[in-house]
Amino acid sequence: xxxxxxxxxxxxxxxxxxxILPGLEIIGGQTTAGRIGVILLIALVFGxxxxxxxxxxxxxxxxxxxxxxxxxxxxxxxxxLMLTSWITEQTDWGLRIxxxxxxxxxxxxxxxxxxxxxxxxxxx
Numbered sequence: 001x002x003x004x005x006x007x008x009x010x011x012x013x014x015x016x017x018x019x020i021l022p023g024l025e026i027i028g029g030q031t032t033a034g035r036i037g038v039i040l041l042i043a044l045v046f047g048x049x050x051x052x053x054x055x056x057x058x059x060x061x062x063x064x065x066x067x068x069x070x071x072x073x074x075x076x077x078x079x080x081l082m083l084t085s086w087i088t089e090q091t092d093w094g095l096r097i098x099x100x101x102x103x104x105x106x107x108x109x110x111x112x113x114x115x116x117x118x119x120x121x122x123x124x
Contacts (some may be wrong), residue, residue, distance in 0.1 A: 003047065005121065011043035013113035014095065020109060023102035038093045045094075046084045054080050067116025077107035 018026045029035035039117065057076055058065070064072040081095075082103045088094025097103050 006118075007008070007040065007043045007047050009114050009117045009121070010046050010110070011101045013115060014042055014046065014115050015039050017106045017109040018095075021102055021106055023098035024106045025079040025096050027096055028091075041091050041093070042084065042088060042095050045087055046080070047083050049080050049087070053083060074104060074107060074111075077111055078103040081110065 005122065015026070018024050026035070026038060030039040034054065054076065057079065061072060076102065082097055082100070085095045085097045085103075097106065
C-alpha cells in the first residue's frame with residue numbers, strides 16, 4: 001500500500017511542478033481521465049527509477065554528498081527526473097524537460113511538495 005501512496009504523491013508533485021515551470025511539461029492525454037492516467041504512469045516510472053537507480057547513484061556519489069554537505073542530493077534528484085523524462089520520451093506520452101536547470105528546479109519543487117504531502121498523510 002505504501003508504494004501506491006508514494007506514486008500518488010509523486011504524481012501530484014510532478015503535476016504541480018509542470019504547472020509552475022514552463023520548461024517542464026506533461027505530454028499526452030486529451031481527456032481529463034487520460035491526463036490523470038499519464039500523470040500516474042509518469043509517477044510510476046519515477047518511482048521505479050527512484051527505487052532501482054537512485055540507490056546505486058547515491059552509493060557511488062557518497063564523496064560528493066560529503067563534500068557538498070548533502071546538497072548533491074538535489075543534483076541526484078534532478079538526474080532521476082531527467083532519466084524519467086528520457087524513458088518516457090520513448091513514447092508519445094510522458095514528461096518533457098527542456099534543460100538541466102529546469103530539472104534542478106523541478107526536482108526541488110517535487111521534493112518539497114512530496115515532503116509536505118507525505119507529512120500531511122502520516123499517521124503520527
